[in-house]
Amino acid sequence: MSLRAPCWLTPSWSIYSGSSVNVELLDLLQKATGQSLGMTTLVRFAHTLSFCKLLNHSNSGHVRYCPLCFEEDLKAKKLPYGRLLWELRGVDCCITHGVRLHATSGCWADVGKRLALQERPRAIGVCPDCGSIGRQCEKPVLAKAEASDIVIATCLANVLALSEQECASIDRESVREGVRALVNHQFNGNSNAAADAAGVGRGTMCNWHKNDGTFNFASLAQLSIAGKVDLSRMLKGELFLTEGDVPPQELRRRLGRAYVRSNTTDVDMVRHLKEALEQDETPTLNKVATSLGVSIPALRASAPALAKALVAKNQVAKEAHRGNVYLDAARTYLRTRQALVDSGKTVNQKNLQVHSGLSADLERQGPRYRALQAVIATPEKFELKY
Ligand SMILES: [Zn+2]
Numbered sequence: 001m002s003l004r005a006p007c008w009l010t011p012s013w014s015i016y017s018g019s020s021v022n023v024e025l026l027d028l029l030q031k032a033t034g035q036s037l038g039m040t041t042l043v044r045f046a047h048t049l050s051f052c053k054l055l056n057h058s059n060s061g062h063v064r065y066c067p068l069c070f071e072e073d074l075k076a077k078k079l080p081y082g083r084l085l086w087e088l089r090g091v092d093c094c095i096t097h098g099v100r101l102h103a104t105s106g107c108w109a110d111v112g113k114r115l116a117l118q119e120r121p122r123a124i125g126v127c128p129d130c131g132s133i134g135r136q137c138e139k140p141v142l143a144k145a146e147a148s149d150i151v152i153a154t155c156l157a158n159v160l161a162l163s164e165q166e167c168a169s170i171d172r173e174s175v176r177e178g179v180r181a182l183v184n185h186q187f188n189g190n191s192n193a194a195a196d197a198a199g200v201g202r203g204t205m206c207n208w209h210k211n212d213g214t215f216n217f218a219s220l221a222q223l224s225i226a227g228k229v230d231l232s233r234m235l236k237g238e239l240f241l242t243e244g245d246v247p248p249q250e251l252r253r254r255l256g257r258a259y260v261r262s263n264t265t266d267v268d269m270v271r272h273l274k275e276a277l278e279q280d281e282t283p284t285l286n287k288v289a290t291s292l293g294v295s296i297p298a299l300r301a302s303a304p305a306l307a308k309a310l311v312a313k314n315q316v317a318k319e320a321h322r323g324n325v326y327l328d329a330a331r332t333y334l335r336t337r338q339a340l341v342d343s344g345k346t347v348n349q350k351n352l353q354v355h356s357g358l359s360a361d362l363e364r365q366g367p368r369y370r371a372l373q374a375v376i377a378t379p380e381k382f383e384l385k386y
């Protein structure tokens, strides 16, 4: 490394994708450490698969880990380390121990044990605040993983377990062949039915047959789980049946869209939507989703009727508000118009705006602008009313 120390290298660099910089960095690191590090990254898949929506880059401060894996690392006298699998969106549990991943709640050690800022370690297996190896300063509560958690995590784990040699045999043609075998065998050759069951867009599946880009890994995972087929084999063009039922909306929610890592459950979402509906000034769906740390599609999927009702209520309120703005503006412009007429000044857009103090320039299609135009064009319509 020291021969060609890259100036852009920082202690927090993560290698996932197969960009040229990452490939070079991986090569240098392997030479420097004398270790084969390819299996610790996703670079080995980069020639065929895209992981763009599947990595949890956004919330890097909120580390997730399996406390039992760290315990075992310590017992085996290994440095507890973060698993690549835990970085993938959609993975919420440890399949070795069958427990949900623990989202770090921060350091519980005494304030006196905190490290200075510049000394804080960055390894996932070490508490950055007190330096406890295996994050033993935390007190995680272990919860049993749900069946769908295990199915999704197992599917992705089997793919990450593919060796570099096995990955070399994966290419666009083998993936296409695997998809074709799944659709033929499990969905009687009906690719629309397969797309619907997987919660993937029908167009996405069409593109896989036509285009030459990379395959989106998350969508392939959705398809393989819906078709009960082992994804690691499917990528190699093989058909190998597995067990496990995950409904399409669950697949889409967990793998389909980028959403912030969140512990929000369906029950939470329903409760928040109900509360939002009861408020006088209802928040938008977007606001509710943001406050919960979930995506709008996730919110819609968990409580379709409530989400619809909230959107409808907001729409009504918005129209009422615009109507009020229109009427208020029309009254003001009309009064100004009368004053202009009385003082013998010209009634035009500019004078109306200047003398009323109401500017309507900014929002051309807005209610104020429409009121201004109406007062200029047909003032008699208002004179009758007011
Ligand atoms: Zn574990």
Ligand SMILES: [Zn+2]
Residues within 6 Å of the ligand: 106, 107, 108, 109, 127, 128, 129, 130, 131, 132, 137, 138
């Ligand atoms: Zn700590």
